[in-house]
Amino acid sequence: MENEWSYKERKVISIGAVSELTGLSERQIRYYEERKLIFPSRSDRGNRKYSFSDVERLIDIANKREEGVRTDEIRMEYKKEKVKEDRETRKKMIQGQLNARFMGQNNGKRFS
Amino acid sequence: MENEWSYKERKVISIGAVSELTGLSERQIRYYEERKLIFPSRSDRGNRKYSFSDVERLIDIANKREEGVRTDEIRMEYKKEKVKEDRETRKKMIQGQLNARFMGQNNGKRFS
DNA sequence: CGTGTAAGGAATTCTGACACG
DNA sequence: CGTGTAAGGAATTCTGACACG
Numbered sequence: 001m002e003n004e005w006s007y008k009e010r011k012v013i014s015i016g017a018v019s020e021l022t023g024l025s026e027r028q029i030r031y032y033e034e035r036k037l038i039f040p041s042r043s044d045r046g047n048r049k050y051s052f053s054d055v056e057r058l059i060d061i062a063n064k065r066e067e068g069v070r071t072d073e074i075r076m077e078y079k080k081e082k083v084k085e086d087r088e089t090r091k092k093m094i095q096g097q098l099n100a101r102f103m104g105q106n107n108g109k110r111f112s
Numbered sequence: 113m114e115n116e117w118s119y120k121e122r123k124v125i126s127i128g129a130v131s132e133l134t135g136l137s138e139r140q141i142r143y144y145e146e147r148k149l150i151f152p153s154r155s156d157r158g159n160r161k162y163s164f165s166d167v168e169r170l171i172d173i174a175n176k177r178e179e180g181v182r183t184d185e186i187r188m189e190y191k192k193e194k195v196k197e198d199r200e201t202r203k204k205m206i207q208g209q210l211n212a213r214f215m216g217q218n219n220g221k222r223f224s
Numbered sequence: 225c226g227t228g229t230a231a232g233g234a235a236t237t238c239t240g241a242c243a244c245g
Numbered sequence: 246c247g248t249g250t251a252a253g254g255a256a257t258t259c260t261g262a263c264a265c266g
Binding site: 225226227228229230231232233234235236237238239240241242243244245 | 246247248249250251252253254255256257258259260261262263264265266
Binding site for chain 3: 126127128138142157158159160
């Protein structure tokens with residue numbers, strides 16, 4: 001499970017390959033980065049590196065652009081999604097801590 | 113599930129990135145291809161493209177080489193593994209067909 | 225705003241070969 | 246056998262800019 005995740009998030013794809021995968025021009029891909037829609041990492045020499053996750057986002061961006069959505073609107077949408085995700089992540093982390101505490105009690109491992 | 117598969121098998125990583133990922137020199141990576149241990153695909157222009165799966169195999173190769181195993185021995189090992197896998201795949205396919213036939217009967221959808 | 229293009233340079237990749245062993 | 250290296254060329258990628266709209 002951890003493993004599948006790394007394949008999807010690992011930034012190893014060059015812009016040329018991303019261009020083929022998405023059908024977008026390199027110019028477009030770089031521009032979406034300039035507009036803060038996508039965040040590739042850089043290799044030692046400075047070449048952009050993308051993940052499969054980035055590729056999927058670019059395809060999503062392409063679809064929205066076709067519908068006439070502006071880049072700043074797309075950015076807003078992603079921002080909202082991120083806020084929502086973060087809220088859920090926090091929720092789960094708190095649940096995790098509570099669970100850990102109860103399990104501790106069941107095991108009679110409380111300190112005080 | 114299909115999806116996770118494609119991330120792992122999709123050949124999109126350039127030799128430079130593979131070199132960083134595996135710690136092997138490009139020379140070594142190309143040589144292992146020459147010895148039929150690894151099978152990258154090629155981009156339009158002829159650049160080698162590797163999958164995460166290929167990267168894992170290269171790491172495995174590197175480990176074996178460190179143990180002093182020769183490339184032709186490594187090739188043999190992979191060949192044996194492949195034969196075994198193919199046998200199991202065939203087995204599963206036959207099972208699948210049988211299951212499909214029985215389900216057909218249960219649905220009363222036989223022709224003759 | 226979003227995208228194309230020409231520009232010049234730097235890094236990438238490719239192949240075939242020589243080297244050592 | 247396995248790997249390093251120098252060689253020369255072709256394709257890749259990068260940035261900043263001008264263009265159109």
